[in-house]
Amino acid sequence: MSDRRALGGVAAVVAVAALGWAVTAGPLAPDRIPVAEEAGSDVASTAAQVTEAARGADLYQASCAACHGPGGEGTPNGPAITASGAAGVDFMLRTGRMPLPEPGQPVRRGAPAFDDTDIQALVVYVASLGQGPAIPDVQVSAASDTAAGRAAYIATCAACHGAGASGDAVGGGAVAPPLLDTAPTQVGEAIRIGPGAMPAFDPSQVSDARLGQIAAYLQFLKQRAAPGGQTVGGVGPVAEGYVGWLVYLVALLGVTRWIERHRRG
């Protein structure tokens, strides 16, 4: 733990130094950044968007079209995604759910298959295929109200994901996954789009401000060292019972037999 902090400290120092160099003498120094005309910069950004969308289109045709159809209209192997919007695509890609390796496989959380730029390109492209929810702006800071987040989380999410966000089975083979490793933006996206067996919540049910608060509470749960010591999976009495039996069988029966043998020797 302290090792990691020390490493983080070193990294921070290095990063600040590098930034300092960049803005004074390096590539970000003011006199080196070309200043474009107003109109020109518009053209430039549109051009960038066009190339990004083109990249996205290529990626889409290569990795997604087989299941979702060349225009996102859907095939027997995958639903139409024209209404998924940026939020839906971003969520699916960043939580590694898409691309599905084989048709008919369960949709599971995993490591993302694309890097950040490719994801952005795909999001821009798929979002352009139709109308859908935009990526919500989920703000988490030290000042976030974790108390409000906790209250909202317990009221709306804990029944499936568990009070400690350790996840649980919700029936029909669906699993509400643990949420402690999910990034804030994906938490917000999940709330809005309702992936799989999860219901979607619109702003009248969970307001935009709540998104950040819920995400902040989840971060609190993850980051705060668990008071009381090592947690046993966060799944409550079931795991606690197994641990209790293990301790009884190994440690207590162990000392009992040891005492008896010791006396005889």
Added chain:
Amino acid sequence: MTAGRNRPAATGTEPALAPTELDRLVGWLDERTGFARLARTVLRKVFPDHWSFLLGEIALFCYVILVLTGVFLTFFFAADTRPVTYQGPYPPLKGADVSAAFDSVMRLSFEVRAGLLMRQIHHWTAVVFVAAIVVHVCRIFFTGAFRRPREINWLVGVGLLLLALVAGLTGYSLPDDLLSGTGLRITDAVVTSIPFIGPWLAYLIFGGEFPSTELIGRLYVFHIMLLPALMIGGITVHLLILWFQKHTQYPGGEGRLTAHETNVIGRHFWPGQVFRSFGLFLLIAAVLAVLGGLVQINPVWVYGPFVSSAVSSPAQPDWYLGWLEGLLRMGPNWEPTLFGVTIPSVFGPSIVIPTIVFGAFTLWPFIEARVSGDHNDHQILQWPWQAPVRLGIGAAALTFFIVLTLAGGNDVLAVYLRVRVEDLTAAARILAVVAPIAVGLIAWRLGVERARQVDRERTPLEELESGS
């Protein structure tokens, strides 16, 4: 009988040691009460040596640790459901409406020095306590230690097990958190399901409609007064009977001594047994303290205060009631109507089946004596294989409970095994019937084989000795 008998005896050459004040006091007391004679019989009582005879002591010492840590907790716990605003140091609950009971548990966990440690030791010990009782009962059962003349102590033991279960349930519910509230809601449904008297009984126990403001106070009285008092009484009777009936011993003996129905081979109570037991107590306390200090249990701050509109999942009772939860989860949704009263579907799994199973368990010594026709006194135990039928039945019963307990955590298991909860429940329904029968038959068969093998290996000398 004089005091100071352990000193070197006065001889002609050595001057006699003058009696000290303590010697005089002890002598004075002894002349008036004769306690030294009693003390000598007590100290010289013989206890047989076998690690399995310490299993009950593990449970006893867990109970002692529960009382010690429990007393500490009572200093800070408030058995009060009045609403207060949480103002403590745990940020996500700042300003939350909680009950005074929950608030006091939060204070115990975050503000009272060593409070969380004590809470965790207490809870872990409760978890281990029941496990210790179960293993102790298994020893008694499989070795036939409950046979005449020890049927009464079996009954006392069964009573103690039941008290431990109720103590566990009430304790689990005291923090008034979201998880235990779910448990109480189920308890309420179970009690209410009893035909005709259920609703009335639930009203009586809960002091009103669930969730009532009376409840925590009542549970508290049960948890810290009634149940511990009954348990101390039960333990005392349990040990006194054990004392006066002498301890059973395994067949065979030790060294050149052969165990008979009329002797007891082992160590004297003092110093052998006392030191061994005290050492065991300290080691158990150490293990549980380490467990309580290093491993989290029941993080109430994560569950938060009980809110009747919210639930958390997975929601289970502590393991020793997991089999009841399993029965509830496996039970069919079947609500027959009897004399115009609809019997809720929880009644069968949560009242009828446990009553039958526990009834048979309670009456086992009498059932076995009746069936086997063996009404003799027994001071010598049996090895489990010496009674194969009992071995089979016991193994079947344990298997039944294990399947039920696993079914009680079906949602947690489903995630780990990556299967559907519904499939697990269906499998558990079949396994609850098939697995006990299979395991019971296998155990019985193994017992029979073993008995035959031992018979064959018995040397003629041994047969001579056993008088056959």
